[in-house]
Amino acid sequence: MPEADKEGKDYYLDIPVTCEGFFLKGSNSLDWGMKNRLSRIFNPETGRTVMLAIDHGYFQGPTTGLERVDVNILPLAPYADTLMLTRGILRTTIPPTFTGGIVLRASGGPSILKELSNEQLAVDMEDAVRLNVAALAVQVFIGGEYETQSVHNMTRLVDTGTRYGIPILAVTAVGKDMAREARYFRLACRICAELGAHYIKTYYIPDGFETVIASCPVPIVMAGGKKISELDALTMSYNAIQEGAAGVDMGRNIFQSDAPVAMIKAVRGVVHQGLKPKQAYELFLELKAKSKGMKKAGRTK
Ligand code: R5P
Numbered sequence: 106m107p108e109a110d111k112e113g114k115d116y117y118l119d120i121p122v123t124c125e126g127f128f129l130k131g132s133n134s135l136d137w138g139m140k141n142r143l144s145r146i147f148n149p150e151t152g153r154t155v156m157l158a159i160d161h162g163y164f165q166g167p168t169t170g171l172e173r174v175d176v177n178i179l180p181l182a183p184y185a186d187t188l189m190l191t192r193g194i195l196r197t198t199i200p201p202t203f204t205g206g207i208v209l210r211a212s213g214g215p216s217i218l219k220e221l222s223n224e225q226l227a228v229d230m231e232d233a234v235r236l237n238v239a240a241l242a243v244q245v246f247i248g249g250e251y252e253t254q255s256v257h258n259m260t261r262l263v264d265t266g267t268r269y270g271i272p273i274l275a276v277t278a279v280g281k282d283m284a285r286e287a288r289y290f291r292l293a294c295r296i297c298a299e300l301g302a303h304y305i306k307t308y309y310i311p312d313g314f315e316t317v318i319a320s321c322p323v324p325i326v327m328a329g330g331k332k333i334s335e336l337d338a339l340t341m342s343y344n345a346i347q348e349g350a351a352g353v354d355m356g357r358n359i360f361q362s363d364a365p366v367a368m369i370k371a372v373r374g375v376v377h378q379g380l381k382p383k384q385a386y387e388l389f390l391e392l393k394a395k396s397k398g399m400k401k402a403g404r405t406k
Pocket of ligand 1 (some may be wrong): 158159160161162178244276278302328329330331354355356357
């Protein structure tokens with residue numbers, strides 16, 4: 106039996122107990138587990154995240170750059186704060202030693218051959234807990250054919266996520282015939298936040314993005330979108346961060362680059378170190394040249 110403790114002697118009566126707010130916008134009233142999970146996604150030092158999105162296969166199969174996640178994506182994982190992916194790829198391909206946050210795709214159903222907004226929930230909360238995820242992601246199709254169904258998918262996830270302490274990421278999906286403008290994104294992001302999403306992924310727009318951020322009470326991360334030049338992607342990321350985004354959730358603009366590791370490091374520079382687009386692009390070129398040089402050296406040995 107351990108010796109009984111004598112009464113403690115130093116209560117630091119001159120040091121008030123701190124009562125700090127949580128670093129993320131709109132998240133202060135969440136429970137400890139939610140905050141802890143959000144801290145696995147957003148770096149508490151910068152308040153921002155670099156999410157690497159590799160979930161494309163859930164509706165479009167083996168996307169260019171994702172044919173072999175083990176070969177092409179695992180080398181990028183150490184530089185991602187978070188991987189956004191499906192449970193199939195997580196269980197089959199991602200080593201459980203990965204300690205970054207996992208944001209699990211939780212909606213699905215239709216393939217690119219069908220009406221994409223006709224999604225349903227595709228993961229049970231119990232499995233999400235089993236996989237120890239940091240958040241669940243759900244597509245919300247505001248203005249889409251199955252708008253209500255997709256919003257309902259989100260609200261059901263918010264309810265069960267709240268029960269288990271798992272945050273929900275709402276991804277605003279924009280139909281082909283919808284105008285990508287501030288008015289639409291203010292509407293879509295605000296609806297998701299009002300109905301309980303803990304953070305939101307949405308597209309950058311050059312005109313009025315800061316009003317989308319200002320009118321949304323939870324953090325927004327910038328969606329990447331289709332592949333553009335590295336300089337353009339870094340410039341878009343920079344502008345989004347300057348205008349209030351809490352990070353980026355980028356896929357094709359990283360893994361479809363001809364130097365993906367260099368690109369994700371340059372994106373990190375923009376997001377976490379405030380590099381300007383030109384500086385980040387120079388970093389990209391420098392790292393790319395180094396990696397090509399190393400590959401060449403390896404081949405000639
Ligand atoms: C679709 O909307 C999904 O969220 C994507 O599969 C993915 O996250 C898109 O990433 P990116 O547009 O940056 O390639």
